[in-house]
Amino acid sequence: MSTRQTRVLGRVLTAPSVGLLFVWMIVPLAMTIYFSTLRYNLLNPGTEDFIGLENYVYFLTDPAFLASLRNTLVLVGSVLLITVVLGTGVALLIDQPIFGRNIVRLLVIAPFFVMPTVSALVWKNLLMHPVSGLFAWIATSLGLRPIDWFAEMPLFSIILIVSWQWLPFASLILLTALQSLDEEQKEAAEMDGAKAFSTFFYITLPHLARPITVVILIETIFLLTVFAEIFVTTGGGPGLQTTNIAFLIYSQALIQYDVGGASAGGLVAVVLANIVAMFLVRMVGKNLET
Amino acid sequence: MARRTTTTHAVVSTGAAWLVGLIIFFPILWMILASFKTELEAFATPPSFLFFEWTTENYGIVQERSDYMHHAMNSLTIAGGSVLIAMLFAIPAAYAMAFAPTERTRGTLLWMLSTKMMPPVGVLVPIYLVFRDLGLLDTRTGLIIVLCLGNLPIVIWMLFTYFKEIPKDILEAARMDGATILKELAFVLTPMAVPGIASTLLLNFILAWNEAFWTLNLSTSNAAPLTVFIASYSSPEGLFWAKLSAASTLAIAPILILGWFSQKQLVRGLTFGAVK
Amino acid sequence: MGSITLDGVRKTFGSVNVIPNVNLEIDDGSFVVFVGPSGCGKSTLLRLIAGLEDISDGRILIDGRDVTNVPPAKRGLSMVFQSYALYPHMSVRGNIGFGLKMAGLPKAEIDRKVEGAASILNLTPYLDRKPRELSGGQRQRVAIGRAIVREPEGFLFDEPLSNLDAALRVNMRLEIAKLQKDLATTAVYVTHDQVEAMTMADKIVVLNAGNVEQYGTPLELYERPANLFVAGFIGSPRMNFIGGRIASAHGAATIGIRPEHLRVAREEGGQGEGWSGVISVAEHLGSDTFLYVDAGEAGTLTARVIGELGLNEGGRVTLKPDPAHIHRFDQTGKAIRP
Ligand SMILES: Nc1ncnc2c1ncn2[C@@H]1O[C@H](COP(=O)(O)OP(=O)(O)OP(=O)(O)O)[C@@H](O)[C@H]1O
Ligand SMILES: [Mg+2]
Numbered sequence: 015m016s017t018r019q020t021r022v023l024g025r026v027l028t029a030p031s032v033g034l035l036f037v038w039m040i041v042p043l044a045m046t047i048y049f050s051t052l053r054y055n056l057l058n059p060g061t062e063d064f065i066g067l068e069n070y071v072y073f074l075t076d077p078a079f080l081a082s083l084r085n086t087l088v089l090v091g092s093v094l095l096i097t098v099v100l101g102t103g104v105a106l107l108i109d110q111p112i113f114g115r116n117i118v119r120l121l122v123i124a125p126f127f128v129m130p131t132v133s134a135l136v137w138k139n140l141l142m143h144p145v146s147g148l149f150a151w152i153a154t155s156l157g158l159r160p161i162d163w164f165a166e167m168p169l170f171s172i173i174l175i176v177s178w179q180w181l182p183f184a185s186l187i188l189l190t191a192l193q194s195l196d197e198e199q200k201e202a203a204e205m206d207g208a209k210a211f212s213t214f215f216y217i218t219l220p221h222l223a224r225p226i227t228v229v230i231l232i233e234t235i236f237l238l239t240v241f242a243e244i245f246v247t248t249g250g251g252p253g254l255q256t257t258n259i260a261f262l263i264y265s266q267a268l269i270q271y272d273v274g275g276a277s278a279g280g281l282v283a284v285v286l287a288n289i290v291a292m293f294l295v296r297m298v299g300k301n302l303e304t
Numbered sequence: 305m306a307r308r309t310t311t312t313h314a315v316v317s318t319g320a321a322w323l324v325g326l327i328i329f330f331p332i333l334w335m336i337l338a339s340f341k342t343e344l345e346a347f348a349t350p351p352s353f354l355f356f357e358w359t360t361e362n363y364g365i366v367q368e369r370s371d372y373m374h375h376a377m378n379s380l381t382i383a384g385g386s387v388l389i390a391m392l393f394a395i396p397a398a399y400a401m402a403f404a405p406t407e408r409t410r411g412t413l414l415w416m417l418s419t420k421m422m423p424p425v426g427v428l429v430p431i432y433l434v435f436r437d438l439g440l441l442d443t444r445t446g447l448i449i450v451l452c453l454g455n456l457p458i459v460i461w462m463l464f465t466y467f468k469e470i471p472k473d474i475l476e477a478a479r480m481d482g483a484t485i486l487k488e489l490a491f492v493l494t495p496m497a498v499p500g501i502a503s504t505l506l507l508n509f510i511l512a513w514n515e516a517f518w519t520l521n522l523s524t525s526n527a528a529p530l531t532v533f534i535a536s537y538s539s540p541e542g543l544f545w546a547k548l549s550a551a552s553t554l555a556i557a558p559i560l561i562l563g564w565f566s567q568k569q570l571v572r573g574l575t576f577g578a579v580k
Numbered sequence: 581m582g583s584i585t586l587d588g589v590r591k592t593f594g595s596v597n598v599i600p601n602v603n604l605e606i607d608d609g610s611f612v613v614f615v616g617p618s619g620c621g622k623s624t625l626l627r628l629i630a631g632l633e634d635i636s637d638g639r640i641l642i643d644g645r646d647v648t649n650v651p652p653a654k655r656g657l658s659m660v661f662q663s664y665a666l667y668p669h670m671s672v673r674g675n676i677g678f679g680l681k682m683a684g685l686p687k688a689e690i691d692r693k694v695e696g697a698a699s700i701l702n703l704t705p706y707l708d709r710k711p712r713e714l715s716g717g718q719r720q721r722v723a724i725g726r727a728i729v730r731e732p733e734g735f736l737f738d739e740p741l742s743n744l745d746a747a748l749r750v751n752m753r754l755e756i757a758k759l760q761k762d763l764a765t766t767a768v769y770v771t772h773d774q775v776e777a778m779t780m781a782d783k784i785v786v787l788n789a790g791n792v793e794q795y796g797t798p799l800e801l802y803e804r805p806a807n808l809f810v811a812g813f814i815g816s817p818r819m820n821f822i823g824g825r826i827a828s829a830h831g832a833a834t835i836g837i838r839p840e841h842l843r844v845a846r847e848e849g850g851q852g853e854g855w856s857g858v859i860s861v862a863e864h865l866g867s868d869t870f871l872y873v874d875a876g877e878a879g880t881l882t883a884r885v886i887g888e889l890g891l892n893e894g895g896r897v898t899l900k901p902d903p904a905h906i907h908r909f910d911q912t913g914k915a916i917r918p
Contacts, residue, residue: 023400035456039419107324246535263425280427280429283425283426287423298414
């Protein structure tokens with residue numbers, strides 16, 4: 015179905031979307047690059063000077079950057095580990111012949127639909143509060159000392175909340191993948207005398223390799239910019255303990271009004287995300303037929 | 305499951321799966337319960353699970369005293385508006401890419417995907433400044449624009465994968481029958497793609513409803529959707545848990561229900577067809 | 581009224597030359613069938629005529645009018661697709677009437693024409709059903725109804741019967757042929773089924789790798805194949821080809837004899853040319869018997885015998901060609917005709 019007419023038409027119909035996305039991507043990015051070379055603070059307007067790469071030097075050597083980079087990596091890494099491992103478990107469990115599978119599925123998927131501000135506040139107040147939270151009560155009932163989560167292990171608390179939000183995503187995708195695994199393949203393996211464990215390691219796990227990669231890549235993209243959960247619980251503190259790169263840039267821009275510094279930071283974030291995005295795009299591209 | 309399964313196996317895995325499901329769901333359940341408690345009870349230790357004085361007064365108070373409806377309307381307008389506008393741009397684009405692909409189509413699609421990968425913090429500063437200068441801060445229009453553009457790649461992608469499944473023959477038949485492009489879109493493609501279009505709408509509505517980076521940074525009160533409204537409960541410690549729970553329950557209930565309907569499409573929409 | 585002329589038509593997809601150069605004259609009211617092996621470009625050629633693809637070079641004329649740059653709907657052709665391509669969300673009535681609706685005809689006239697077409701095709705009871713509620717044969721009829729209702733100058737069919745079971749196929753084959761004669765509308769029909777080609781066509785176009793190997797009536801193709809390709813392609817079972825010394829004796833590089841033109845004799849020798857050998861396989865179809873004979877220098881030959889001769893594997897026979905039906909081909913595969 016391709017004639018000159020349809021091809022021309024195709025361009026005409028795609029042009030608006032392409033144009034919009036191009037502007038949406040290029041203009042702000044160009045401005046970010048431009049701002050990142052300026053000394054530009056909204057509190058001292060009219061004093062913008064070109065300072066080259068000074069913002070980058072400043073941003074990259076700032077101890078806050080190193081701390082937030084570390085926090086970002088710990089956050090992303092831990093959430094990935096937790097969600098992929100638990101997600102595989104949950105998916106395998108739901109893939110069993112269980113009664114009421116659809117309802118269980120619904121229960122598992124639910125957290126994904128909860129807006130980040132709600133989940134953060136519910137966890138913070140109703141569950142993790144050191145005095146009246148449910149966890150505190152459980153600890154006391156067991157004769158343990160209740161944990162003051164956000165004071166004693168703030169980053170871990172955030173990791174817990176974010177993992178809860180993303181576990182459904184990993185579970186659902188891995189479950190979908192499991193269900194597409196040919197039942198006959200498993201049966202053949204069984205006929206060959208494979209035990210449950212070897213079936214898992216030699217058949218199921220290799221089959222999951224690809225979806226797990228997809229989960230890792232997509233989650234990474236989103237996890238690199240976790241924001242609302244930190245915003246409503248710790249505000250990046252105590253100190254810098256829960257400041258990730260996204261939050262650091264936010265506070266530079268909208269709290270300290272340091273446009274130049276925040277822009278330099280923004281570009282660093284773009285570069286980090288692009289490294290991951292490259293792998294993802296390549297992977298998606300491989301099985302895309304147009 | 306055609307494989308032989310013992311009853312014990314079924315019972316054990318059913319039990320385990322339900323346990324896991326309930327644990328994962330528990331925070332939501334706990335929140336819903338808290339929304340029916342009085343503030344005192346919500347804060348009490350030991351907590352009461354079911355045997356407390358059930359009350360719906362929190363819902364009333366949330367409605368009356370805070371501008372809950374105002375923010376809910378904002379959420380609805382922003383999420384709905386951004387998705388509908390995105391659809392307007394995406395349907396023609398996805399149609400063209402699915403049915404009149406050129407050598408460049410593949411590259412275009414992947415490029416669109418990569419714009420979605422850009423971290424919003426990377427462009428927070430310029431967007432904020434542009435919005436400030438254009439007077440778009442804390443307006444619904446501003447948020448609609450940002451969320452529309454942010455979701456456009458996903459919308460196009462999802463529609464593209466749905467359109468791909470419609471046999472080309474049928475559109476060619478319409479062309480032989482003398483349908484112009486607009487008529488082809490209106491009478492043939494769109495009716496056939498209704499399920500796909502509906503799921504795309506639904507999923508992207510959910511994503512927009514829950515979006516909490518741009519909404520937190522670009523709105524404060526006037527245009528603030530529920531994400532921002534709920535965030536305002538973060539400051540006063542402990543006093544308003546039951547009301548927070550009631551407001552939260554209201555904020556997530558519709559989405560949870562819509563979401564449960566769209567869970568199948570979720571995988572497709574969020575993995576860009578990389579997992580089937 | 582509806583003659584179709586292809587003048588130096590060429591089509592390339594990227595760097596692949598799918599149709600190198602086709603010249604073809606399809607007479608008004610005739611039924612022309614494109615046959616050829618899979619991938620030879622039959623569908624492509626049909627779609628070029630339809631206007632669903634642009635030609636890379638050359639011209640297409642319908643009724644003398646140059647339609648090379650005319651969009652599909654304005655060429656006055658209608659098409660029946662292999663998959664039927666019915667609009668799943670429309671009723672049979674909606675499907676058949678869609679083209680008329682697009683042409684902006686008044687509702688009453690659309691109804692009248694749709695009902696007319698439906699009664700020709702015995703679809704009247706199903707007018708308000710959706711395609712998914714119809715059988716394969718009924719869907720096929722709807723697709724045909726959609727094509728005839730617009731009273732086009734020509735019909736294009738792309739393997740319309742390939743999704744039907746064998747019995748239905750024979751029925752529809754007859755119906756389409758009859759309908760075409762009644763309407764006296766030009767038809768171009770793509771198939772890779774020889775029987776369809778031979779029974780339906782006024783003229784057959786044999787395509788090979790995008791080239792027209794021969795264009796003629798079914799009998800011409802059968803009796804006077806222009807070259808080895810056509811000779812081998814038309815006729816079932818396939819024509820026997822013999823090369824070497826035997827062919828040289830006939831003054832040819834290759835000679836061909838159809839299985840039905842080999843007389844089977846039990847005795848050795850006898851008058852005239854003959855090749856004896858051992859039956860390796862005998863296929864008994866009841867009405868016919870196909871014998872596959874290892875005939876030494878002549879190679880493995882297929883012979884077709886009417887009825888049952890009581891011949892079986894291992895038996896020795898002599899195959900005697902009918903001298904009037906020996907086809908001779910030169911080095912390049914072209915037929916040598918006296
Ligand atoms: N859009 C296209 N792009 C590239 N090559 C194509 C395209 N359409 C067809 N071809 C190629 O052109 C050749 C002819 O295809 P066509 O569909 O016309 O064959 P056909 O004779 O109809 O075969 P069949 O009997 O299997 O339907 C094939 O080699 C095919 O791969
Ligand atoms: Mg074909």
